[in-house]
Amino acid sequence: MAKSKIATFASKRPPYFWWVLGHALAACLCALSWILSLQIFNHPERQQNYAILKKIGRAPEPIEFGALEAPAGDSLLPNAIYKNYAAYAAPENNQKLTKLNTRLLRAYLQNYTEEFKPVYIEGDYHVLQVKPLQNTDLMYPGFVIRAQAFIQSDNLGNAGPYPVIIEYICPCENTASFTWAKPGNSLRVQKIPHCASILHVSMLGTSDEPIINLTVVSLTYNDIAIGVSRQVDLTAPKKINLDGSLPLFPNSITE
Numbered sequence: 001m002a003k004s005k006i007a008t009f010a011s012k013r014p015p016y017f018w019w020v021l022g023h024a025l026a027a028c029l030c031a032l033s034w035i036l037s038l039q040i041f042n043h044p045e046r047q048q049n050y051a052i053l054k055k056i057g058r059a060p061e062p063i064e065f066g067a068l069e070a071p072a073g074d075s076l077l078p079n080a081i082y083k084n085y086a087a088y089a090a091p092e093n094n095q096k097l098t099k100l101n102t103r104l105l106r107a108y109l110q111n112y113t114e115e116f117k118p119v120y121i122e123g124d125y126h127v128l129q130v131k132p133l134q135n136t137d138l139m140y141p142g143f144v145i146r147a148q149a150f151i152q153s154d155n156l157g158n159a160g161p162y163p164v165i166i167e168y169i170c171p172c173e174n175t176a177s178f179t180w181a182k183p184g185n186s187l188r189v190q191k192i193p194h195c196a197s198i199l200h201v202s203m204l205g206t207s208d209e210p211i212i213n214l215t216v217v218s219l220t221y222n223d224i225a226i227g228v229s230r231q232v233d234l235t236a237p238k239k240i241n242l243d244g245s246l247p248l249f250p251n252s253i254t255e
Helices: 006-012 015-042 047-055 078-089 090-109 175-180
Strands: 074-076 120-121 121-131 140-152 159-171 186-189 195-204 210-218 224-226 230-232
Touching: 006 159, 015 047, 015 195, 047 210, 074 078, 074 159, 078 195, 078 210, 090 195, 090 210, 120 230, 140 224, 175 230, 186 224, 210 224
Parallel strands: 074 120, 159 210
Antiparallel strands: 120 195, 121 140, 121 186, 140 159, 195 210, 224 230
16 A cells, blocks of 8 residues: 555654654744743733633732832823823824723733833812722722812912813722712822822813813722711722723713
8 A cells, every 4th residue: 555645754754853843843832832921911901811810810919009109100180181181082092092091901900010100190179970889890899989170270269170080999898988978079189198090091072172081099098088077998909800891980971
């Protein structure tokens, strides 16, 4: 019986050929495994990667930084926030905004150990809405405060609403504390002690008259004062769910 082409090919190769081929395949598999591992560990913001990291017990967990130990980063007042992000409202910048939000989430999950530094917010805000976090949200348990920036609009010292909205995520064990914040309450955010870092940027309004909508979370998880006499003791989130979507409120400040 005539030999097959494969058998003929194999019989004409010296023994070391198969040794070299086996080692070459092993090297390729090692390189592929190394590349895939880098992709998984360097991009925990991807749902599939984070799920793998959780299964092997290597999913990153948020660190509770001290107020003076939080990662260095710029802090922005409402007028600077608007100046920095208003351009993203243009339709041609949608892809840039998506990339920015990917980097913001990745940096938070990695506790800002890479080159991308946090951007903190400051200023005076008035509460618009409050709602408890669900286990389907990005973080759980706790609640989220939606508030609008108020800045001095004239020389008389009168403060008025400004087109910057924040969603201040408040991870905490006391899930009933969300009832303490009421629409109209004041909320003052300062770099120290709050270190409220931008986690996500979205747009309300129109491309011509955008309203900047920021989702933020404290890196120090210090108490946050609500109104005149209430303080909420925040803690690092117990659960991160990358299936949860941002922003956390509907795309309208009236809904």
